[in-house]
Amino acid sequence: MKCKIVADSSCDLTEELIQKLGVELVPLTLQLNDKSYVDDRNLDLEEYLKDMKNTPNPPRTSCPSPAAFMESFVDESKVIFVVTLSSKLSGTYNSARLAAELFLEDHQDYFIHIFDSLSASAAESLIALKIFELSKIIDDPKELVQKVEEYINGIKxxxxxxxxxxxxxxxxxxxxxxxxxxxxxxxxxxxxxxxxxxxxxxxxxxxxxxxxxxxxxxxxxxxxxxxxxxxxxxxxxxxxxxxxxxxxxxxxxxxxxxxxxxxxxxxxxxxxxxxxxxx
Known part of the structure; x- marks a missing residue:
C-alpha cells in the first residue's frame, strides 16, 4: 500500500530512517523565556541544551498548528498515517485531529488516521517503523490502523x-x-x-x-x-x-x-x- 507517514518532532529517527520510511516530521516549537527554537534538523541541540541549563524558568513547548499538519498531508498516495505525542502530554494529537477534519472537508478522497502514541520519543519511532513494515503487506488502510492500534497498546x-x-x-x-x-x-x-x-x-x-x-x-x-x-x-x-x-x-x-x-x-x-x- 502506498502511503505517507507524518509525525511530530518527538519521533526520533536517524536521517537514514527518515529517508527510508519517507517520514515527514512536523516540528514543535521550544521556548526558553522569550527565545523560540524550531525543533527541526537545523536546531543546534547542544547549544539549545546549554541555553536551557542556564535559564532559570522551565522550558515551554508549543505543538504544531493545524495548518502545519495540513501542509504535510498533501501526497499522491492520498493515504496518510500520523503519529503524535501522547495526548495526555501534549496538544499535538488534538492539533493533528483538527487538521485532518479540516483537510478532509476539501479532500474527501483521502484517508487520514491519527495515532496517539500514548508515549513519546522512541515509542513514536517504533510506531513509524511498524506502519512502514505493515504497509508493505497490507492493502487496506483500516486493517493497518487496527493492527497498529493493537501494537501501540503493547509497547513498553x-x-x-x-x-x-x-x-x-x-x-x-x-x-x-x-x-x-x-x-x-x-x-x-x-x-x-x-x-x-x-x-x-x-x-x-x-x-x-x-x-x-x-x-x-x-x-x-x-x-x-x-x-x-x-x-x-x-x-x-x-x-x-x-x-x-x-x-x-x-x-x-x-x-x-x-x-x-x-x-x-x-x-x-x-x-x-x-x-x-x-x-
Missing part, C-alpha cells in the same frame, strides 16, 4: 534520566520526588503507564545501580523479545547508548535494535545523558 517505554527537574517543572513528575532524587543522587527509571502518562518504575542510588536496574527492567516485562524491535534513543551522549546496546546484545535476543539520537522536544525532558527505550 522506559526512561533512565540523569536530571528530572524539567519533567517536574512542567508538571510531568511530582516535584517532591524530583527534589529528593536530586538531593540524594538518586537516578529514576520512569515509564509510560499505557494510558499516555508517566509513572515511576524504579530508582537507583547512583547512575551505575540505576543503569543495571534499567537493563533488568526489560526482562521484568515478561515479553517474547525475539519478535520485538528495540529502539534506543539518547541525548548527545552516544557512548551511553552504545554501552546500553552492547549490554542488551549480551543479555537479550531482540528481533532488531535501532539507535537514534533524540531531537529537541525529547531532549527537553530527557536532558543531557538521558536514555529512552521502547520495545
Amino acid at each position: 517505554t522506559l526512561f533512565l534520566l540523569d536530571n528530572v527537574n524539567h519533567l517536574a517543572k512542567n508538571g510531568r513528575l511530582n516535584p517532591v520526588i524530583a527534589k529528593i532524587a536530586s538531593a540524594l543522587s538518586i537516578k529514576l527509571i520512569l515509564g509510560a503507564d499505557g494510558k499516555g502518562e508517566i509513572k515511576l518504575v524504579k530508582e537507583g542510588l547512583g547512575y551505575e545501580r540505576a543503569f543495571k536496574k534499567f537493563l533488568a527492567s526489560i526482562a521484568q516485562q515478561g515479553l517474547d523479545l525475539t519478535i520485538r524491535t528495540l529502539v534506543i534513543a539518547y541525548v548527545l551522549e552516544a557512548n551511553r547508548a552504545e554501552r546500553f546496546y552492547q549490554e542488551v546484545m549480551s543479555l537479550y535476543q531482540f528481533k532488531d535494535v535501532v539507535i537514534v539520537k533524540m531531537g529537541g522536544l525529547s531532549s527537553t525532558y530527557a536532558d543531557f545523558g538521558g536514555l529512552v527505550i521502547a520495545f
